[in-house]
Amino acid sequence: MPQHKTPAVVLYSMDLAEWDKLVTFFSRDFGKLKGVAKGAKRSRKRFGSGLEPLTCITLSFFEKERSSLVRLNHCEIVESYPHIHDDVLKVGYANYLSELINEMVAEREANKELFKLFITFLHLLNEPYFREEFIRIFELRLLSLSGYQPEFMECMNCRKEVNGEKEHQFSLSRGGIICSDCFKGSRNYPALSGGTIKILQRAQTIELKKVTRLFFSPQAREESRKILPRFIEYHLEKPLKSLRFLEHLGVN
Ligand SMILES: [Zn+2]
Incomplete structure (x- = not known):
């Protein structure tokens, strides 16, 4: 053997x-x-x-x-990322990252990029400068590496390029944004402002070693928090236990 x-x-x-x-x-x-x-x-x-x-x-x-x-x-x-254990919120986030990897990755399918992503974000979680938006960036990159990259460049309905000035909505079932011409004032989906869309586009492509340079506005944090975890649960077709714990702590 x-x-x-x-x-x-x-x-x-x-x-x-x-x-x-x-x-x-x-x-x-x-x-x-x-x-x-x-x-x-x-x-x-x-x-x-x-x-x-x-x-x-x-x-x-x-x-x-x-x-x-x-x-x-x-x-x-x-x-061993010792500082994660200093903070119950960090433990909650770390359990969330683990559950995401466990659910999204099949047994015996090597994915070196995903492994690099995971250890990069465990490292960030262990640092004092950790910020909530790192979790959003992890979700985005995990989705891309798993073949479920959400579309933030053009409307999923009319295919018009995103106009950063206007508000858009995010459709879980279509996997991307719907422009204001297409949603015509109806409130079917969570809203995404132009600023949030821009930062999410950056988060999808930024080099991993530069993620600490990316800062989300409070609005972008709030809007992306309402979308990305739900989008992942939508694909998994099941609720994530660690997300309920984060909700219990008052985040997510
Ligand atoms: Zn449209």
């Missing part, structure tokens, strides 16, 4: 039998993986605290015959 080694982030970890753990990872080279860590609760040497959720590790594992579960062999912590 060949041993594999890959960078990975722990999404979920649960106790299994007396000493074992069942762990779900998002790995750079193998996509989402589930595996059993035999004796994890006994062997601090092999796993240490590397199987805690939201830890970035180098994971070594073996494939198991006739099983989709892998056998975990060893892990080394690369980054």
Whole structure:
């Protein structure tokens, strides 16, 4: 049995039998993986605290015959994002990012860009300068990398290019904006101002290393918060548990 080694982030970890753990990872080279860590609760040497959720590790594992579960062999912590745990809101956001990855990514489908996105935003979440709009940028980029990029350049109905002066609405089912000529004063969808559309267009294309230069206005924060999480739930066709927790905290 060949041993594999890959960078990975722990999404979920649960106790299994007396000493074992069942762990779900998002790995750079193998996509989402589930595996059993035999004796994890006994062997601090092999796993240490590397199987805690939201830890970035180098994971070594073996494939198991006739099983989709892998056998975990060893892990080394690369980054544990300790400051996320200082703040209940950050924990809520981190759980949201994990749930999004878990729901949007299929098992064994590697997506290196998505892995880079995930660790970039866990890193931002760990920083004191973290801002809510980083979550919106993560959602936008996740949607694009998963093939569900929302359209903010032209009206989904008449295909007219967006006029930044006017108000638009966002249609979840059409996956993009509807111009004021097409919605004709009806209030079917959440509204998006020209300013919000501009910043969302920038957020879709900005280099990841430059996202800290992007600042949303309070209006853009509010409008995009009403759209992007709902758009993701619309595609998943199910509610996200971590979003309810954020709502409970008074955000989202
Ligand atoms: Zn239109």
